[in-house]
Amino acid sequence: MKCFRINSFGSLDALNMRIEDEPKPSRREVLVKVRACSLNYRDLSMLFGKGTLSPRKGLIPLSDGAGEIVETGDDVSRFRKGDRVAGIFFPNWQAGALTQDTGRGAWGLEEDGWLTQYKVISEEALVSIPQHLSFEEASTLPCAAVTAWNSLMKPRQLKAGQTVLIQGTGGVSLFAVQFAKLLGVKVIALTSTQEKEQLLREQGADHIINYTQHCDWYQQVRELTEGRGVDRIVEVGGPGTIAHSIKSCTKGGEIILLGFASGGNSMLNFMDIYASGAVLMPMSVGSREDFEDMNRAISQAQLHPLISRTFTFDDAVEAWRFMQGKKHTGKIVITLQ
Structure with a gap:
């Protein structure tokens, strides 16, 4: 089989394709023919x-991939070929x-990830994908979608009529817009171009603020909420946005800390x-149970x-280069035949 491995860090030249033996599943494991995988900013x-x-x-x-089970080991009960x-x-x-124990073994960090033609994996580490989705669509779900889902559902589920602030048009942010509209939640979205504004409108965003035109965008957030502030913020920017996020949040609201895509160094006051009065809460993706709950909602809403x-x-390195250029809206997918 073909796979890519990273033998050093600091350059895209470190991504090297290799030919290796196809792995074989052991007890309670399955062999997945990987049909698609997707990139996250984490990678x-x-x-x-x-x-x-x-x-x-x-x-x-x-960390993200989807495929078809082509072989099962002994005692596999959750799935079939x-x-x-x-x-x-x-x-x-x-x-x-x-916990420290359940958080071990993350793909691409501590264990081999999904940029490979075949992958042996425990049956406990898989979920069935919604029937209406292609493999390419399903490959976008494990990190960005589950993260976005939990950012709205935890620590307490947002209620219809409440307001969430979404930052940008990356994978997590766009999933958060889609899920917020399923819940009946009002969406204020930040973006930088007219093209991205149009995409956000198509996904149902109620209000859009161009942060290149409004450097102190928290003022617009306050105006749109009649001075109250938003109930929750899906904070993917990190150091470059957190100070304004704090000023955008209602008392007792929650800022879900998910990333650091904006860079910069924030001097918080x-x-x-x-x-x-805001609650700042780091969050890290979610469990298999969360993934399965989300998939039911995705299936119901199609x-x-x-x-x-x-x-x-074969062009996987170009996918990484495309992400590095920060010109994408939504997910970047690598497909395998």
Whole structure:
């Protein structure tokens, strides 16, 4: 089989295709023929040594993938040959709270990921994918979609009529818009171009703020909410946006900390944090149970993920380069035949 491995960090030149033996499943494991995988900002940041994650050298990258089971090991009971499946982000987190134990073994960080033609995986680390989705669409779900789902459902589910602030048009943000509209939640979205504004309108965003025209965009958020602020913020920007997010949140509202895509160095004002009354909560994707709950909602609504561009497996490095250019809206997918 063909696969890609990362043997060093700091450059796209570190992504190397290799020919290896096809793996064989053991007890309670299945062999998945990978049909598609997708990129997250996490993958790019790990390759270039940004953020807090330090992957092991020599691993197959990517946390997200979907495919078809082509062989089963002994005692497999959850799936059968021919089933369409996707991997969960944390292979040992089936339900409950994230712990040090359930958070181990993350794909592309501690264990081989999904940028490969075949993958052996525990049956416990898989979910069935919605029937109406293609493999390419399903491959976008494990990280970005589950993260977006939980950012609206936890620590408490947003209620119809409440308001959420979404930042940008990356994978998590667009899934959050789609899920918010399923819940009847009002959406205020931040973006930078007319093209992205149109995309957000098509997905149902109620109000859109162009942050290149409104540097102090929290003022527009306050105006749109009659001075109250939003109930929740899906915070993917990080250092470059958190100060304005704090000023945009209603008292007792929640800022779900998910990423650091905006870069920069934020000097937070303690009195702004104190006066806001906001709850700042880091969140890390979700469990298999969360994934399955989300898939039921996706199936019921016949929701389709938004894919920016699809690349072939042989052009996988170009997919990473496309993400590096930050010109995508939605998910970047690598398809395998």
